Amino acid sequence: MGKLYCGVDFGTTNSSVAVSDGRGVRVLALDEHNDSPTSLPSLVYITRDNECIVGRLAADAFIERNVDREVILKQVDLGASIEAYVGGELDKEDGYRPPAPGQMTREAVRAHAIVEVNAPGRLFQSLKTLLRYRQFRGTEVFGTHYQIEELVAFILARMKAGVDEAAGESVERAVFGRPVRFSENDRENETAERRLRVAAELAGFKEVTFFYEPVGACVEYAMKADSRQRLMVVDIGGGTCDVCIMEFGGAHDTKTRLAESRILGVAGVPVAGDAIDRETIRRKLFPIFGSRARYGPSQLAMPQSLYNQILDWQNLYKLNNEETIHWLCAAETSSDQPEGIRRLRGLIQRNYGYVVAREVEAAKKRLSSALETRIQLEHEDVRIDERIEREEFSHIIEILLDRMLKSIEEAEARAGVKPGDIDLVLTTGGTSLIPAIRTMLEQRYDPGRIRRRDTFTSVATGLAIVAQYA
Ligand SMILES: Nc1ncnc2c1ncn2[C@@H]1O[C@H](COP(=O)(O)OP(=O)(O)OP(=O)(O)O)[C@@H](O)[C@H]1O
Ligand SMILES: [Mg+2]
Missing domain, CATH: 3.30.420.40 (ATPase, nucleotide binding domain)
Structure with missing residues (x-):
């Protein structure tokens, strides 16, 4: 077989790869389990035994093994004192936001971690977005540390395997797409590209050239x-x-x-799309989970930070600790909207964050062809049936x-x-x-x-x- 030229589009949601053999270009089928096999969902699921599942099966495995499962959390003492910055927070949308001067203190703290005792695996979504966060270097998955580049490389390795199979040999040279701006912040932008290059190398693409993704789409049309x-x-x-x-x-x-x-x-x-999903959840579903409820003798407002965690479903399980659950039970009994707070507790305890996010995304897609749809979830503790019209949705995303x-x-x-x-x-x-x-x-x-x-x-x-x- 002659030489193959390879174009890689590593996407936030879907990835695809095309090869040109000099006579024509074809997009390779990468995921036979996906509705459209030429799109590989950019998802990675890592099991407790370090098995790594990529693509559509990653989502299926997560839902099958994790949803509806009672989460048991344990705080473990890591047996060391570490110096830590206290007061900063990682906001996925805007990047790391250091606290105001004076607010940040550096102190020695006893290292603790909240671990999920019975988790069968972890699912990673939108890894491309994480590439830009300089503070996010990687994460611990059941005792094994995975750097962000390694997580991305799992997806790229699958793409490379597809290319190698089509070529009948190892193809190490590729043109990779990259967004015009990974981030509005220049340093984050550079960090993301550098990490993507490292991930590509880990996956076996030794010679990588980057072009802007929309340039790819321009060329695709212009050549015809x-x-x-x-x-x-x-x-x-x-x-x-x-x-x-x-x-x-x-x-x-x-x-x-x-x-x-x-x-x-x-x-x-x-x-x-991810920002659109988050905004839809914020505007349509937060109130269903009691964000506007009042609780206690002074009828206090619910803490909004709790709701923002719904947007970060990958870390939602951390709220499933005794303290938060007891607090929610107490708030529920003294609240003017007990059913909303009960729904929130069900969401946390039953690990429904991902299914809620998926349902909102699916409803959003339906609104591209229908004038109205319903966001629905039928689970024992969390029942949602919320109508949404295209016009209202258009307003939400304005x-x-x-x-x-x-x-x-x-x-x-x-x-x-x-x-x-x-x-x-x-x-x-x-x-x-x-x-x-x-x-x-x-x-x-x-x-x-x-x-x-x-x-x-x-x-x-x-x-x-x-x-x-x-
Ligand atoms: N019919 C539809 N209507 C509205 N949104 C849709 C529809 N189909 C897919 N989407 C959204 O499009 C996004 C995925 O698009 P695409 O595969 O082009 O992204 P990507 O290439 O992975 O991401 P990026 O280029 O930003 O890194 C998702 O947010 C998905 O919800
Ligand atoms: Mg894209």
């Missing part, structure tokens, strides 16, 4: 059209919204067309769409072009399927000039073409 044109790609996925404006000449052969192309401007923000629009304006400003100067606007990425996003684009560009490219594979396809010619 041989007229001179100015293209804009808006790629909105699970973690980032990326925009790229490129100009292509009219040359017939691909190599010349690519050589004569120019990137006029790029921009991006780390706001996409503020996030504004940030995406700013990114589009920024790309235009960098390229020095106006909306009317763009010949075609190409959309890709799962989140671009949301009708409110289409409407936002139609208000700015002639609707006849907006085209949808393959939602999940256009980036990898373009990157494979870049790998061959660039």
Whole structure:
């Protein structure tokens, strides 16, 4: 078999890989268990015996083995005194936020860890987002420390195995996509790319070149059209919204067309599908879990930090400790909304964080084709049946769409072009399927000039073409 050129799109939610053999490009099937085998869900499940499951089966294993299971937590003394910063908190959305000066104290504390005694495994989602958090170096999974690069490498290794099988040999050279901005913070941005490179090496890709993901989607389209044109790609996925404006000449052969192309401007923000899911949970489900309840003789407001933990379902189990559960029981009996607080307790005790997040994501997707749907959960302790209309949903995500629009304006400003100067606007990425996003684009560009490219594979396809010619 001849040489294969490889384009890798490691996504926040889905990953795909394409190869070009000089005659054509094809996207490889990576996950036979997924509805669409060419998309590998970017999920890793590690069992107690250090078995690592990647892709759709990771989600299935987690649900089958973890949900509905009673969580037993134990505080263990690690037998050492450590120096610790007290008062900082890791906010997944905005990065590490150090406390205000004076608020942070450095002190020696006895090292304790809360461990789940009976957990069969841990599931990791949106690892690409974690790449940027410099304070998050890795995590302990049943006594084995995994660095963030190693966790990402599990997914990349699966992709490499697919490429090697297609090539009949080990392919060590690849063009990787990266978002325009992993983070709005420059240092976090650099950290993320550096870690992704290390993860790629660990997976066996020894020679990696990075290109912006939306450049991949631009090239994918431009190679099929041989007229001179100015293209804009808006790629909105699970973690980032990326925009790229490129100009292509009219040359017939691909190599010349690519050589004569120019990137006029790029921009991006780390706001996409995951942020939309979180905002929907915050606005639609927090009240169902009693966020507006009052409790106690003074009718105090419920602590909102408790609710923010619902958004971080991967760590929700930590709330399942005696102290919090007793507190919730007490709050419930003295509250004006006892059923909401009971639901919250069920969510924590039964480990439903992930299923709630999945149901909200599924409802969001349904709203791309239906005008209304229901967010439903039918479990013994947690019953949810909440109607949501597309219009209400569009309103909930307005503020996030504004940030995406700013990114589009920024790309235009960098390229020095106006909306009317763009010949075609190409959309890709799962989140671009949301009708409110289409409407936002139609208000700015002639609707006849907006085209949808393959939602999940256009980036990898373009990157494979870049790998061959660039
Ligand atoms: N029909 C749909 N309507 C709305 N959102 C959708 C739809 N289908 C998928 N999504 C959302 O799209 C996102 C995944 O898209 P995609 O696979 O393009 O992201 P990604 O490439 O993994 O992420 P990124 O490029 O940001 O790293 C998820 O947030 C998913 O919920
Ligand atoms: Mg993507």
